Amino acid sequence: MHIRALILQTRQLAEQKEFYTAILGLPLFNETATAFTIQAGTTRLTFQETQQEVLYHIAFTIPRNKFEQAKRWIAQRITLLPTKAGDDEIFFSGLNARSFYFGDADNNILEYMVHNSLDYEAAGDFGPEDVLRVSEIGLPVEDVLARAAQLEEQQGIVSYPAESQISDAFAYLGDISGQFVVVKAGRPWLPTETVPAIVSPVQVVIDGLREQQFQLASYPYTIVVGAVAG
Numbered sequence: 734m735h736i737r738a739l740i741l742q743t744r745q746l747a748e749q750k751e752f753y754t755a756i757l758g759l760p761l762f763n764e765t766a767t768a769f770t771i772q773a774g775t776t777r778l779t780f781q782e783t784q785q786e787v788l789y790h791i792a793f794t795i796p797r798n799k800f801e802q803a804k805r806w807i808a809q810r811i812t813l814l815p816t817k818a819g820d821d822e823i824f825f826s827g828l829n830a831r832s833f834y835f836g837d838a839d840n841n842i843l844e845y846m847v848h849n850s851l852d853y854e855a856a857g858d859f860g861p862e863d864v865l866r867v868s869e870i871g872l873p874v875e876d877v878l879a880r881a882a883q884l885e886e887q888q889g890i891v892s893y894p895a896e897s898q899i900s901d902a903f904a905y906l907g908d909i910s911g912q913f914v915v916v917k918a919g920r921p922w923l924p925t926e927t928v929p930a931i932v933s934p935v936q937v938v939i940d941g942l943r944e945q946q947f948q949l950a951s952y953p954y955t956i957v958v959g960a961v962a963g
Contacts, residue, residue, distance in 0.1 A: 734735040734911035735778050737959055738866045739791070740936035741841075747758060749780050756810050757795055758861030761854075770893045776867040787933035788913060790871030792832070792844035794863050795804055800847045802859035804833050807845065811835050814842070816924040822855060828894060834924050842922045844869065848909050854893035868911050870956055871935055873918040873930035877904050880949055888958070911939065 741860045741891045743749045750769045753759050762770040762777055770779040773793060773861040788904045805959050807813065814834040822833045826867065832846040846868065854956040855863055884890040890906050890913065892898045898905070906914040916922075941958035948955055 734907040734913075735940040736870065736911045736937060738777045738779070738808055738936075738938035739870060740779040740781065740783070740865050741785045741789055741791075743780040743839045744783060744787065745752070745784075745839045746780065746782040752838040753778070753780075756866075759864065760861075764829040774864045774866040778867055783934075786841070786931070788928070788931050789841040789933055789935075790844070790869070791841060791867060792846050792869030792912075792914075794851070794866055794868040794910075795847055795859075795863050795883050796853055797847040797849050797851055797865050798854040798876065799859045800831055800833075800845075803845050803863065805823060805833055806859045807833070816866070816927055820924075827898075839929075842871075842925070842928060849907055860917060869914050870935060871914045871922065872935065872949065872950050872952070873916050873920070873932050874950070874952060875918055876921050877901055877915050877917055880904075880952075881906060883950065884913065884915075888941070888956070 734777045742760045742824045753771045754761050759771040759773055768778050768779055768781040813835060814882050816819055816823060822831055824831050829849045830846055834842060834844050837843055878899060878901055884906055893905055893912060895909050902917040902920055906913045906915060916930050918932060922928050922930055932952060938957045940958050944958060947959045
């Protein structure tokens with residue numbers, strides 16, 4: 734599941750632009766008085782100005798051989814978020830993946846992640862060009878099982894890495910390229926114990942076989958499927 738574009742909201746438009754372009758070094762694609770878009774690998778990530786409280790979880794995939802370099806590079810620019818045990822990374826054995834976390838200017842929970850099963854490596858030192866794409870977006874809901882069933886029925890998006898690994902609190906849906914992290918609203922986002930998932934508007938464009946658009950139940954989650962050549 735390739736996330737082609739992601740549109741989110743922010744209360745700190747200027748600060749977010751500074752963070753993503755100056756600190757993360759991601760190229761600015763365009764901007765207006767009320768929004769800006771950066772290029773995160775193959776994903777265009779847009780933030781639109783809002784006055785409402787919003788909070789997101791976003792993950793970015795990086796090459797599997799750049800994890801330690803990327804962690805050092807980010808740690809020189811912003812404080813990493815520790816786990817409850819005080820660690821600065823998490824290994825997910827079920828995914829064969831490693832992640833580290835940090836916050837942006839609006840306190841969204843960001844994650845740089847390597848999937849060891851993803852056969853891609855890059856030469857040289859880590860830099861912004863090593864961000865391959867946005868690979869996760871969090872979608873807090875009240876009924877995880879119902880919304881996971883809706884995504885499977887409407888788009889064939891199932892749990893990853895194996896089917897039927899969905900609980901009433903958490904569902905990791907998609908494939909090695911991209912995932913929807915459907916969680917129970919109020920559940921703390923990793924690696925914290927104190928930052929609860931809240932419903933915040935999301936527009937996401939994913940690749941698919943035919944163009945369509947749908948809403949995830951009554952939530953402000955718009956999913957657009959952009960057709961790609963077969």
